[in-house]
């Protein structure tokens with residue numbers, strides 16, 4: 001369960017301070033798939049970053065399960081991200097000098113897994129996204145859609161409880177976007193992973209259990225739960 005109470009976030013200080021998030025309260029159930037939508041600049045990415053502990057909040061409280069995110073130090077946040085969360089961004093963020101296999105292994109080696117175990121699990125994750133045969137390719141040798149599937153493999157290799165996806169299909173053609181949407185949907189339906197996706201893409205939003213609509217730093221609509 002993700003629980004947010006009266007979350008506020010501003011950028012800048014004094015007269016230059018601008019609200020990115022204003023008094024947001026919401027809940028996301030374990031295993032739920034939620035899409036966050038709204039016009040450009042309304043605070044979607046900021047919300048995702050604060051909930052994932054990438055950015056700090058100014059006021060309010062955020063719990064991930066029974067962990068109070070707002071009380072954690074940077075080091076503890078980093079550990080929480082590594083062990084319980086996976087990330088998929090529009091720009092993939094793969095390491096260019098590492099192969100697909102090595103990129104996917106990274107979250108596990110960072111957690112201290114033996115290299116051989118990390119590589120074995122990375123291979124399984126690549127298999128799940130349909131890229132077993134591309135394991136030794138570098139990002140520059142793969143298409144955008146394939147790179148995004150490598151990024152998804154990296155996000156799921158540590159079996160996270162939550163996947164945060166920020167415009168995961170934003171840079172993809174429609175066929176690759178379909179594959180990525182299908183994979184995120186499978187993680188939610190098959191693995192029971194909580195998936196929170198910031199998106200302008202209505203086909204992603206339609207697949208979610210719930211659509212949270214934002215406007216000007218506020219939640220306009222929490223959406224009806226679709227079973």
Ligand SMILES: Nc1ncnc2c1ncn2[C@@H]1O[C@H](COP(=O)(O)OP(=O)(O)OP(=O)(O)O)[C@@H](O)[C@H]1O
Pocket residue numbers: 011012019020038039040041042043044045046047
């Ligand atoms: N690092 C920053 N410094 C200052 N202002 C910022 C920063 N990041 C975001 N903002 C501002 O906060 C507000 C919310 O931005 P955010 O990126 O969360 O919106 P968004 O809904 O994700 O937009 P988009 O759909 O265009 O990605 C915007 O007004 C933006 O200009």
